[in-house]
Amino acid sequence: MKFDLEAAQPNIHVREQVGVHTHPPDENEIARSEFTQRLREEVSTNPGLPPKRVFEAQVATEHRRIRRQARPSADPVITCFTAQGQYVPENTDLNCNCSASDLGHPKGRLRVYRGNNEQISGSYGEIRVAFSEANVSRDDDGTVFRCVVEWATTDSPRETSFTLHVAYAAEIKQFTANKQHQNLTINENSSITLTCTALGRPTPGMIISKDGNSLQQVPKGDHVTEIQTSNLTYRRSQATCDLTGDYVCEVDNDLGRQSSNHLTVLVNFPDVRSFTFRVNDSDTNITGNIKLSATCFTTDTDYDVTCSVIVSDVASKEAEGLYTFSAANAFGQEHFQFKVIVNGVDTF
Incomplete structure (x- = not known):
């Protein structure tokens, strides 16, 4: 820590520098103000002592005080209140507290950062600050919030972080x-x-x-x-x-x-491409007035193929016999047999 030693030189009245601040006083400003106040009190209560001697004594006292200062003993904690435990549902609000059980000596202060941007700053000695994020969206997923204890005499503040997970x-x-x-x-x-x-x-x-x-x-x-x-x-x-x-x-x-x-x-599957008729298990040619025809169709639900075979204009005994009908496509063939008896009963 540095002090403005020129603020209290011997034979010169101690003065405060007054200015307009747009932010809370930092630790150096607070330390200078406290030192100046103590020096003013010592000079006024010891008028018989040379100002230089009073100044040097106060500097020595300040150095002893600094050596007794203590860094915060633990990192701060972020506590968030969400409806779904470890994640925040989309289009809801995130509400959190940044807190510390120990701010060190002299007392530090808490600051909350969203990414690298400061979101809120507490006062020196304040052990808890609240922060929030309204109406989170999935684009906010992965946002990191940091809770930092900034201590008066160190450049290594204690901190902890919270990563926002947005659920949808x-x-x-x-x-x-x-x-x-x-x-x-x-x-x-x-x-x-x-x-x-x-x-x-x-x-x-x-x-x-x-x-x-x-x-x-x-x-x-x-x-x-x-x-x-x-x-x-x-x-x-x-x-x-x-x-x-x-x-x-x-x-x-x-x-x-x-x-x-x-x-x-x-x-x-491939359509039925060919039909074959055989009579009495041979390639006997069918002559006379006998006519044979076949029609096959497929049902879409169960892929069964149904074939209708018609034997018409049977005029003679030569039509009698065992008929074999074969239907074939690219994957193989199937056949069935039926018997034709003229002037009798057809058996299938």
């Missing part, structure tokens, strides 16, 4: 099928990738389901993270017919939940 409800950013935001039609054995991207703090739980049945999920986060987006992916490299259906993504955290729009996926 889970919400779906996008839900896609093969990077499309709309219903998807693919061929059998093609790949399919469903991706759900969500926002939310704390980290939301996420579920991708099909027709009400869960396919892929991640649990809800139990703490605040700095990650703002979460992703959940369900992938099949070879799509089968049973993947046809309605898909939805659901997200949930402590502050809210949301469901995506439904995405309908339709898995096609």
